[in-house]
Amino acid sequence: MSMISNLMDGVVFVDGDGNVALLNTAAEALLGVKSFMVVGRPLTELSDQGDLLDGVLHDIQGLSDERPSMNRVIEVLHTEQDLLYVRARCARITDCQGKSSGVYCTLQDVTADYKTDQLKNQYLSIVAHELRTPLTGIKTFSTMLVKQALGPLSEQQMRVMESIREQSLRLEHQIDKLINLGHLESEDRYGQDLERFEIHELVTTSLAAFPAVAAEHGIQFHVELSEQDGLIEGDRADLRRAIQAIVENAIKFTPEGGKVEVRVTDVDADHVRFSIRDTGSGIDPRYQRRIFEKFFQVEDPLTRHHGGAGLGLFFARGIIEAHGSELTVESELGKGAHFCFVLPIADRTTNETRAVDATPVETA
Amino acid sequence: MERTVLIVEDEKLIIVSTQMVLEAAGFRVESAVNGEDGIAKAKGIRPALILLDIMMPGIDGWETLTRLKRDPETSDIPVIIFTAREHVRGHQKSTEMGAADYFRKPFEPDELIELVEKHCGQEV
Structure with missing residues (x-):
């Protein structure tokens, strides 16, 4: 028990009857409730005690045979301005007959990762902007020249312009790849x-x-x-x-x-x-x-x-x-x-x- | 009649290159280098379409779009968001805010002309 209570991540156990069975110190801090206030009480009585608790409650109640676990990041307004990001993983505990005997939930403060990620994406976005702007000029001008929209080109001039245009397309593609790297930790942003x-x-x-x-x-x-x-x-x-x-x-x-x-x-x-x-x-x-x-x-x-x-x-x-x-x-x-x-x-x-x-x- | 496209963009290079493409396709092009200026010009010249950059000094493209759509004098002018930056759900956000389309820089000149034709055509 003391191992669980000293964990850095928050841990909550709910028993098979839907009552809170355990809440460690980290979970108390994250949820803003004290263990003695909630242990032994039905989970459903704990609503309206904060965004995170409501979020976790919602996830736990949403568990079913089809969906035995949930894993998501919950955004919580911590103080006036500050947001807290908590990864909540909830899963059913089943006995050897497959019968549900409760739910456990771990809570991990991932705010620092999220903020680093945001900064990194912001930085990449600015870099991309700075690179794409001159590239827009190169690509547009070379395309106009290749299409001979500004007058006829000699064969040699045409080859040079085509090469400039192709290289600008490659550069554009490389920049897009750089941006992809920025999406690395933001997989849930796809699509x-x-x-x-x-x-x-x-x-x-x-x-x-x-x-x-x-x-x-x-x-x-x-x-x-x-x-x-x-x-x-x-x-x-x-x-x-x-x-x-x-x-x-x-x-x-x-x-x-x-x-x-x-x-x-x-x-x-x-x-x-x-x-x-x-x-x-x-x-x-x-x-x-x-x-x-x-x-x-x-x-x-x-x-x-x-x-x-x-x-x-x-x-x-x-x-x-x-x-x-x-x-x-x-x-x-x-x-x-x-x-x-x-x-x-x-x-x-x-x-x-x-x-x-x-x-x-x-x-x- | 010649149709006018208003480019609201702080990068001179983008204005010049976009202008070249659109003029070659038969459009008249006006430009503004920031959002405030863009709104004033939109009221003055009543363009058939506005190409609007997002990242600009002063009020940004999103704010400019909001003001254009709120003002009855300009709300009917189609706006295409024209951006070099990654915006999370940029396309969706643009449409929700009333933009006619969302377009990335660098662009293919033909694609730009096609898009401008499409939305100018919808304009009364």
């Missing part, structure tokens, strides 16, 4: 900025920078869109990040002369499949689950050092799961990999059939 947008538009804008990257690595890059466009509902920026991470990964592990294909096909009237296939080195079956883990990198002694932080697929999976789908992979060593996910179509639009071969088909 929250909902809007409806066209599937084809999502894919083409996501892939804008890749033909140049693939060509540079001597890889063929092919994009094929479904016959009929449609609207999906989701977080456009997040889905774009997910698609880019998967394609980037495919290009990274495909050797010169190989091929990366992105296909968007209709599964049925209400679902669309996104499929990214490469002819790269493939993934060892032992690693096929682990590639979605944070910071995981496959060691590949035979080929180039791949670089990166090991976050791309981790983000991609998180984003796709937040959209109610699953990112799957099929792969055989030496034969490439095939990543796939399916999203529901919110509405059909009437865009005509398009097949875009977005590459210079070069195998260097």
Whole structure:
């Protein structure tokens, strides 16, 4: 018992009859109640004694056979201005027959982590702004020149301008990746900025920078869109990040002369499949689950050092799961990999059939 | 008739480059370098559309949007939020606050023209 009472985290036990059985010192401090005031009393009598207690109460009462545990961060107004963030984990305690014999709840003050996270995101957001502003100028001006909107260019001038434009797209992509890092500790933020947008538009804008990257690595890059466009509902920026991470990964592990294909096909009237296939080195079956883990990198002694932080697929999976789908992979060593996910179509639009071969088909 | 787009943006570079894109597509472009100035110009010239930056000195884009939407003189002018910064649920927030759309910088010139055409078209 003294071990529990001295824990840094708050611990609350509720017995099978719904009465508070134990409250340690840390829980007393966080909840603002004294143990002797509440132990032995029914949990339901404790409402209106503070936001955190109400939150925990709500979570405990929400537990059921279908949902035996809860884990979330509760935001509480601590003093006038100060917010406290507490991670509350509640779970049912069951006996060996599976019968519920109470609930335990741990409370962890995560305010410091949250504040550091907020600061970091704020900082990254400012850095991104500072980088994107000059980049907007470079990208816009070079695009205008490439389109010869400001007068004709010589062949050589055109090549130079195209290169400037492509490099600006790459830089933009790198900045977006930097921002992704900022989202690392904010996984529950995925997929929250909902809007409806066209599937084809999502894919083409996501892939804008890749033909140049693939060509540079001597890889063929092919994009094929479904016959009929449609609207999906989701977080456009997040889905774009997910698609880019998967394609980037495919290009990274495909050797010169190989091929990366992105296909968007209709599964049925209400679902669309996104499929990214490469002819790269493939993934060892032992690693096929682990590639979605944070910071995981496959060691590949035979080929180039791949670089990166090991976050791309981790983000991609998180984003796709937040959209109610699953990112799957099929792969055989030496034969490439095939990543796939399916999203529901919110509405059909009437865009005509398009097949875009977005590459210079070069195998260097 | 030539349609006027008002750009409210504190970065000269963005104004110049956006102006170039829109003028090449046949729009007339006016600009304001902060929110207050933007509101005054919106009343004066009654643009077909406003492109509004978020991070600006003085009143920021969100506050500018709120004031534009509250004022009967400007509330009917479509506003596109135009930002280089990450905003948590930025798109949702913009729509809830009355913006017609939300657009990220750097942008593809064609996408910008398409978006501006779309929302100018909706304007009476």
